[in-house]
Amino acid sequence: xxxxxxxxxxxxxxxxxxxxxxxxxxxxxxxxxxxxxxxxxxxxxxxxxxxxxxxxxxxxxxxxxxxxxxxxxxxxxxxxxxxxxxxxxxxxxxxxxxxxxxxxxxxxxxxxxxxxxxxxxxxxxxxxxxxxxxxxxxxxxxxxxxxxxxxxxxxxxxxxxxxxxxxxxxxxxxxxxxxxxxxxxxxxxxxxxxxxxxxxxxxxxxxxxxxxxxxxxxxxxxxxxxxxxxxxxxxxxxxxxxxxxxxxxxxxxxxxxxxxx
Amino acid sequence: xxxxxxxxxxxxxxxxxxxxxxxxxxxxxxxxxxxxxxxxxxxxxxxxxxxxxxxxxxxxxxxxxxxxxxxxxxxxxxxxxxxxxxxxxxxxxxxxxxxxxxxxxxxxxxxxxxxxxxxxxxxxxxxxxxxxxxxxxxxxxxxxxxxxxxxxxxxxxxxxxxxxxxxxxxxxxxxxxxxxxxxxxxxxxxxxxxxxxxxxxxxxxxxxxxxxxxxxxxxxxxxxxxxxxxxxxxxxxxxxxxxxxxxxxxxxxxxxxxxxxxxxxxxxxxxxxxxxxxxxxxxxxxxxxxxxxxxxxxxxxxxxxxxxxxxxxxxxxxxxxxxxxxxxxxxxxxx
Amino acid sequence: xxxxxxxxxxxxxxxxxxxxxxxxxxxxxxxxxxxxxxxxxxxxxxxxxxxxxxxxxxxxxxxxxxxxxxxxxxxxxxxxxxxxxxxxxxxxxxxxxxxxxxxxxxxxxxxxxxxxxxxxxxxxxxxxxxxxxxxxxxxxxxxxxxxxxxxxxxxxxxxxxxxxxxxxxxxxxxxxxxxxxxxxxxxxxxxxxxxxxxxxxxxxxxxxxxxxxxxxxxxxxxxxxxxxxxxxxxxxxxxxxxxxxxxxxxxxxxxxxxxxxxx
Numbered sequence: 001x002x003x004x005x006x007x008x009x010x011x012x013x014x015x016x017x018x019x020x021x022x023x024x025x026x027x028x029x030x031x032x033x034x035x036x037x038x039x040x041x042x043x044x045x046x047x048x049x050x051x052x053x054x055x056x057x058x059x060x061x062x063x064x065x066x067x068x069x070x071x072x073x074x075x076x077x078x079x080x081x082x083x084x085x086x087x088x089x090x091x092x093x094x095x096x097x098x099x100x101x102x103x104x105x106x107x108x109x110x111x112x113x114x115x116x117x118x119x120x121x122x123x124x125x126x127x128x129x130x131x132x133x134x135x136x137x138x139x140x141x142x143x144x145x146x147x148x149x150x151x152x153x154x155x156x157x158x159x160x161x162x163x164x165x166x167x168x169x170x171x172x173x174x175x176x177x178x179x180x181x182x183x184x185x186x187x188x189x190x191x192x193x194x195x196x197x198x199x200x201x202x203x204x205x206x207x208x209x210x211x212x213x214x215x216x217x218x219x220x221x222x223x224x225x226x227x228x229x230x231x232x233x234x235x236x237x238x239x240x241x242x243x244x245x246x247x248x249x250x251x252x253x254x255x256x257x258x259x260x261x
Numbered sequence: 262x263x264x265x266x267x268x269x270x271x272x273x274x275x276x277x278x279x280x281x282x283x284x285x286x287x288x289x290x291x292x293x294x295x296x297x298x299x300x301x302x303x304x305x306x307x308x309x310x311x312x313x314x315x316x317x318x319x320x321x322x323x324x325x326x327x328x329x330x331x332x333x334x335x336x337x338x339x340x341x342x343x344x345x346x347x348x349x350x351x352x353x354x355x356x357x358x359x360x361x362x363x364x365x366x367x368x369x370x371x372x373x374x375x376x377x378x379x380x381x382x383x384x385x386x387x388x389x390x391x392x393x394x395x396x397x398x399x400x401x402x403x404x405x406x407x408x409x410x411x412x413x414x415x416x417x418x419x420x421x422x423x424x425x426x427x428x429x430x431x432x433x434x435x436x437x438x439x440x441x442x443x444x445x446x447x448x449x450x451x452x453x454x455x456x457x458x459x460x461x462x463x464x465x466x467x468x469x470x471x472x473x474x475x476x477x478x479x480x481x482x483x484x485x486x487x488x489x490x491x492x493x494x495x496x497x498x499x500x501x502x503x504x505x506x507x508x509x510x511x512x513x514x515x516x517x518x519x520x521x522x523x524x525x526x527x528x529x530x531x532x533x534x535x536x537x538x539x540x541x542x543x544x545x546x547x548x549x550x551x552x553x554x555x556x557x558x559x560x561x562x563x564x565x566x567x568x569x570x571x572x573x574x575x576x577x578x579x580x581x582x583x584x585x586x587x588x589x590x591x592x593x594x595x596x
Numbered sequence: 597x598x599x600x601x602x603x604x605x606x607x608x609x610x611x612x613x614x615x616x617x618x619x620x621x622x623x624x625x626x627x628x629x630x631x632x633x634x635x636x637x638x639x640x641x642x643x644x645x646x647x648x649x650x651x652x653x654x655x656x657x658x659x660x661x662x663x664x665x666x667x668x669x670x671x672x673x674x675x676x677x678x679x680x681x682x683x684x685x686x687x688x689x690x691x692x693x694x695x696x697x698x699x700x701x702x703x704x705x706x707x708x709x710x711x712x713x714x715x716x717x718x719x720x721x722x723x724x725x726x727x728x729x730x731x732x733x734x735x736x737x738x739x740x741x742x743x744x745x746x747x748x749x750x751x752x753x754x755x756x757x758x759x760x761x762x763x764x765x766x767x768x769x770x771x772x773x774x775x776x777x778x779x780x781x782x783x784x785x786x787x788x789x790x791x792x793x794x795x796x797x798x799x800x801x802x803x804x805x806x807x808x809x810x811x812x813x814x815x816x817x818x819x820x821x822x823x824x825x826x827x828x829x830x831x832x833x834x835x836x837x838x839x840x841x842x843x844x845x846x847x848x849x850x851x852x853x854x855x856x857x858x859x
Binding site: 002005006009010013016017020092093094095096098099100101102103254255256257258 | 275326327330333334335336337351354355356357358359361363365368369370372374375379382383384386387388389
């Protein structure tokens with residue numbers, strides 16, 4: 001309860017700050033749209049040369065991309081910690097965070113909130129709507145809670161992986177450029193997992209489980225029964241990875257060396 | 262009154278990597294690296310009572326900040342016992358930090374882009390301070406620090422002095438019984454310094470707040486602290502009252518003579534050798550400074566005046582800063 | 597010239613110092629190449645060639661584009677923007693060297709580092725795992741070498757341009773991000789330009805982006821033959837000269853602004 005009220009307090013401050021920089025906001029919207037366009041264009045161009053991708057149609061691929069955008073937008077809005085090392089470790093902002101009576105990771109998440117990323121979810125719904133109507137998907141009332149469950153699971157998978165990467169800074173003094181590269185890898189979870197060979201399939205399912213943010217959960221809504229087991233593993237993997245990342249974080253904080261040493 | 266801070270054999274070690282030189286060396290570093298262990302804080306022990314104001318001093322790299330960071334729960338000690346406000350800072354961090362206030366002079370605690378009062382409101386929530394407590398306590402703080410007119414300005418638009426006063430107020434929102442100040446007056450002008458000192462004295466008297474302060478500015482310590490803890494290379498070399506430090510180390514005076522003609526140390530030395538006087542050249546022409554043990558001031562003056570014609574004469578106490586410099590030069594303080 | 601060499605050397609050493617980056621870098625590049633390879637295999641799914649490229653050529657194209665990216669890619673746009681925002685640029689300007697030149701040299705130091713320690717082992721590893729095709733013609737390698745140098749120059753020029761724009765806009769983080777997406781898409785890194793519909797290819801002829809990745813990769817896979825190689829290199833040379841003008845103008849305006857406003 002206390003954490004919830006702190007959350008809203010931060011959110012109010014965030015909005016006040018953002019309203020001071022309105023042009024930035026527009027440019028950010030624009031660059032988000034741009035990244036979404038890049039991915040869509042890729043799918044469209046590829047399907048200009050083929051009709052099926054391992055048995056998946058163009059509209060199914062587009063649907064997967066639309067679904068992916070929703071958990072990804074939530075992740076972008078609330079777990080924007082890709083510059084954790086530079087901002088909090090190198091500049092020593094973590095010192096300040098650690099003198100406050102709220103869990104350190106929670107504070108950082110709140111400080112780095114970027115609600116404008118949520119626009120990506122809107123794009124995602126539009127894309128899903130477009131693809132879904134062309135595919136004549138069945139829709140049941142219980143798809144709504146399942147959708148929410150999968151979206152939150154996907155968000156936690158992303159959060160877990162990126163928090164775990166951020167904790168590397170506690171063990172290694174190196175400036176790390178792993179995070180931006182990881183964004184590339186996360187894209188591969190959006191393509192039918194059976195196109196890859198065993199190693200990559202294994203990595204995308206169990207090590208960097210980005211397939212749970214794209215193709216697995218979407219398979220449920222596309223009625224691909226052979227993937228249902230994986231679809232329903234989405235929330236489980238989400239919680240597991242997030243808890244793992246939290247444990248790593250708590251262990252890492254103990255090793256924090258402080259800035260300027 | 263009980264002990265607010267209890268520290269026993271506290272130690273902090275850092276691993277410092279050293280890189281090999283040259284391209285080949287850098288390439289070898291990819292696979293194995295050399296490192297050595299650095300003792301930033303080496304088995305220190307001390308206690309602080311409720312209501313004390315303690316100055317924690319030392320040269321750069323002596324281990325001041327590392328100690329403060331361990332006491333505030335930011336760093337985990339390598340070994341030893343820390344108990345602050347009856348708690349173990351890094352183990353019960355979240356409950357613990359609600360009982361302390363921290364100001365880092367070189368780093369802002371406030372949010373850069375938003376107005377000061379918004380930061381206050383956020384901190385009020387974070388520290389779970391009730392409206393009535395906030396009103397009663399902070400109104401007074403805001404008034405004493407004279408920051409009322411600054412509250413609706415964003416932090417980035419404040420001058421350093423203005424910001425520092427706001428930082429101090431922010432650290433006091435939950436009225437903590439213990440306050441850590443790391444270089445609170447660094448870079449400030451004299452008037453702001455005076456104001457901050459006065460304010461610290463006032464809250465110390467009013468709420469019996471314990472204050473632990475690190476600073477480079479000895480005048481802060483002189484103005485505020487009855488007790489100093491002096492650190493050198495991670496070890497405590499003096500822990501006691503400022504008064505005693507002065508008595509043990511500051512005995513003796515300096516007498517500056519300005520002679521009407523040129524004079525050499527070879528002429529002065531034999532005259533005063535019996536009292537153990539050391540001479541050094543002063544800043545003006547023909548001026549010499551005698552470093553004199555306390556008991557013999559009048560004998561020395563009369564001796565010099567009898568032998569040479571002098572234009573001017575000044576008598577100085579040895580400053581605290583000089584005492585401290587002497588201690589660092591000579592090593593462990595006895596006292 | 598000595599000071600620029602020194603800058604390259606220092607950057608090189610800095611990169612070597614960060615070893616976690618090094619190990620994970622190789623791994624991530626290999627995963628990227630592997631994933632794209634399988635994606636393309638699925639797209640080909642039995643077809644012997646698309647747009648005149650066989651799957652072997654496509655695999656080589658993917659591998660070499662990523663490896664070339666390791667060389668030409670750098671973050672000097674972000675660094676310049678950050679140094680402007682934090683006011684460090686003023687102190688950089690009083691140093692006795694050309695600021696933008698120095699930044700480019702830093703980028704080159706990083707690039708050479710990644711080429712030797714990331715791309716080369718990466719190519720060896722992927723060549724063991726995937727059916728890549730390497731040319732035995734020495735001329736292809738020479739043209740390719742020339743071409744990736746020009747890629748580096750053009751990509752760095754675009755970075756300088758984007759970085760200097762930070763002088764005129766307070767925060768250009770969004771702009772830099774958008775630039776990155778455009779380059780990913782239109783440079784040919786994720787899709788060969790020849791795969792785009794004709795009208796799109798026509799438009800892209802008027803932009804410098806394909807000079808960054810498409811041209812060197814096409815040369816390397818020998819998808820460009822004879823006159824096409826010369827045309828490609830010419831395209832790169834022309835753009836690397838043309839881009840100097842806007843950089844020069846903006847930089848002059850920026851310095852003037854810095855002098856007047858004091859940062």
